[in-house]
Amino acid sequence: DTEVTQTPKHLVMGMTNKKSLKCEQHMGHRAMYWYKQKAKKPPELMFVYSYEKLSINESVPSRFSPECPNSSLLNLHLHALQPEDSALYLCASSPRTAVDEQYFGPGTRLTVT
Amino acid sequence: GENVEQHPSTLSVQEGDSAVIKCTYSDSASNYFPWYKQELGKRPQLIIDIRSNVGEKKDQRIAVTLNKTAKHFSLHITETQPEDSAVYFCAASITGTASKLTFGTGTRLQVML
Numbered sequence: 507d508t509e510v511t512q513t514p515k516h517l518v519m520g521m522t523n524k525k526s527l528k529c530e531q532h533m534g535h536r537a538m539y540w541y542k543q544k545a546k547k548p549p550e551l552m553f554v555y556s557y558e559k560l561s562i563n564e565s566v567p568s569r570f571s572p573e574c575p576n577s578s579l580l581n582l583h584l585h586a587l588q589p590e591d592s593a594l595y596l597c598a599s600s601p602r603t604a605v606d607e608q609y610f611g612p613g614t615r616l617t618v619t
Numbered sequence: 620g621e622n623v624e625q626h627p628s629t630l631s632v633q634e635g636d637s638a639v640i641k642c643t644y645s646d647s648a649s650n651y652f653p654w655y656k657q658e659l660g661k662r663p664q665l666i667i668d669i670r671s672n673v674g675e676k677k678d679q680r681i682a683v684t685l686n687k688t689a690k691h692f693s694l695h696i697t698e699t700q701p702e703d704s705a706v707y708f709c710a711a712s713i714t715g716t717a718s719k720l721t722f723g724t725g726t727r728l729q730v731m732l
Contacts, residue, residue: 548708548722549663562719596662603718608653610662 510611529597625723642709
């Protein structure tokens with residue numbers, strides 16, 4: 507398996523909802539990433555997990571909570587989001603670090619109403 | 620932190636012509652430079668990358684050049700085809716436990732028939 511998969515593809519949630527985004531890879535990669543991408547902008551790094559430990563948090567608001575249950579899975583828990591959080595959320599993985607080839611999943615299109 | 624500038628923001632070429640996209644980076648310690656292609660509604664796809672110990676790398680119609688002294692790198696696409704139409708992002712990264720990709724602002728390439 508040479509792909510990063512993400513579920514769901516689309517998500518609409520209200521500002522009081524709690525939801526989770528899921529990401530999975532079976533390439534044996536030990537670094538996993540969450541990015542946020544707004545229209546016509548580059549991906550914006552949110553979190554980096556290295557060997558299942560959080561190594562970078564780019565000052566992301568606490569309404570976004572990452573979790574790495576094992577080396578293949580990455581979750582992003584969402585709670586009390588704002589409409590401006592609507593975006594494409596991309597997961598990525600790389601063999602060890604960000605100086606290895608990084609592969610992106612298809613993303614979850616999130617709309618906060 | 621690292622800052623990556625990318626030019627031009629939009630580029631239109633005739634089918635069969637060449638396209639060149641240029642990026643500059645600020646941190647001389649950066650040593651990994653990938654290029655991503657993102658079609659509308661799709662994930663960013665790694666198309667080519669170069670490391671700081673190499674000056675040029677080629678893969679069929681795509682090539683990347685790196686000038687470490689000037690701190691700039693470029694993507695060259697020859698014999699452009701309509702399927703090359705997409706947004707292209709350059710990025711830079713530094714080896715280290717907290718390494719992360721810093722993206723350029725993107726170039727929208729349109730190949731006209």
